Amino acid sequence: MSSGAILTDFPAHGDTILTGKQYSGKDGLSDLVSNICIDNNKDLYCITPPAGIKKFNRVKNVFETYLPEGLTKYSM
Numbered sequence: 001m002s003s004g005a006i007l008t009d010f011p012a013h014g015d016t017i018l019t020g021k022q023y024s025g026k027d028g029l030s031d032l033v034s035n036i037c038i039d040n041n042k043d044l045y046c047i048t049p050p051a052g053i054k055k056f057n058r059v060k061n062v063f064e065t066y067l068p069e070g071l072t073k074y075s076m
Contacts, residue, residue: 028063
C-alpha cells in the first residue's frame with residue numbers, strides 16, 4: 001500500500017473525534033513509509049524507501065530529508 005502516513009492528534013479526555021492529516025509525496029514524504037519513530041524530544045521520523053529518513057518539521061508542517069553526520073546517503 002502506498003498512501004504515505006497519517007499524523008493524528010491525541011484527543012483530550014472525553015473527546016469523541018480523532019483529527020489528523022495524511023502526508024504523502026506532495027508534503028515532502030514518500031508515498032511509501034516502512035517505519036516510524038518518535039525520539040525523546042517528540043520529533044517524528046519516517047523511513048521512506050527510496051527517499052531515506054524524513055523528519056517532520058512542525059513549524060513548516062512538512063517532512064524534510066534528515067541526514068545526520070556520518071550517515072551515507074542511500075541511492076538506487
